[in-house]
Amino acid sequence: MIETRSVEVCPTCGVHWHRERQPARCLDPAHEHTIVEVHVHRSTVRLPDGTAVAAVSFDPLDPYSRTRDPRFGLYLDPAWHPPWPHGLFSWPDFGVPADPGELERALGRLLARARQGDEVELGCLGGHGRTGTALARLAVLCGQPPSTAVQWAREHYCVRAVETHEQEAFVVTFSGQ
Numbered sequence: 455m456i457e458t459r460s461v462e463v464c465p466t467c468g469v470h471w472h473r474e475r476q477p478a479r480c481l482d483p484a485h486e487h488t489i490v491e492v493h494v495h496r497s498t499v500r501l502p503d504g505t506a507v508a509a510v511s512f513d514p515l516d517p518y519s520r521t522r523d524p525r526f527g528l529y530l531d532p533a534w535h536p537p538w539p540h541g542l543f544s545w546p547d548f549g550v551p552a553d554p555g556e557l558e559r560a561l562g563r564l565l566a567r568a569r570q571g572d573e574v575e576l577g578c579l580g581g582h583g584r585t586g587t588a589l590a591r592l593a594v595l596c597g598q599p600p601s602t603a604v605q606w607a608r609e610h611y612c613v614r615a616v617e618t619h620e621q622e623a624f625v626v627t628f629s630g631q
């Protein structure tokens with residue numbers, strides 16, 4: 455079961471709000487609004503070798519409440535400023551990283567911590583495109599063939615994991631070296 459939040463968007467005003475928990479930010483009846491179901495992810499994912507990683511979305515209403523703080527988080531969006539030790543990796547939303555080698559090193563360090571038994575987190579904003587792509591590449595580092603790593607992420611994390619064709623190609627062409 456994945457918790458969802460219903461977000462209402464007014465493209466005319468360029469505003470959005472959480473329908474259940476925030477007042478409407480546009481009340482103009484002439485504006486066409488769209489409703490988006492957003493996943494709230496705090497999902498523990500088991501990589502193919504059994505290593506556990508928590509994959510998270512950024513919940514702007516309550517980003518940092520946890521039963522227990524992670525030992526380390528790797529975040530792919532500058533929205534994150536958690537009170538626990540973390541790294542930020544610059545990766546444009548809906549895109550792929552400019553420096554794949556730097557991403558591999560960051561993911562390798564995250565994996566090494568997780569294998570030592572540290573609780574680690576991986577997150578972006580929505581928790582699907584960048585987080586899903588990074589999870590797929592972590593799976594490849596754990597022995598998953600690149601050609602099936604996107605499918606793996608969708609089965610073991612979320613059906614919405616990896617959002618664009620460019621991100622899919624980025625996973626498949628990863629050599630793991």
Ligand SMILES: [Zn+2]
Nearest residue numbers: 464467480485
């Ligand atoms: Zn409006």
Ligand SMILES: [Zn+2]
Nearest residue numbers: 493495612614
């Ligand atoms: Zn999801």
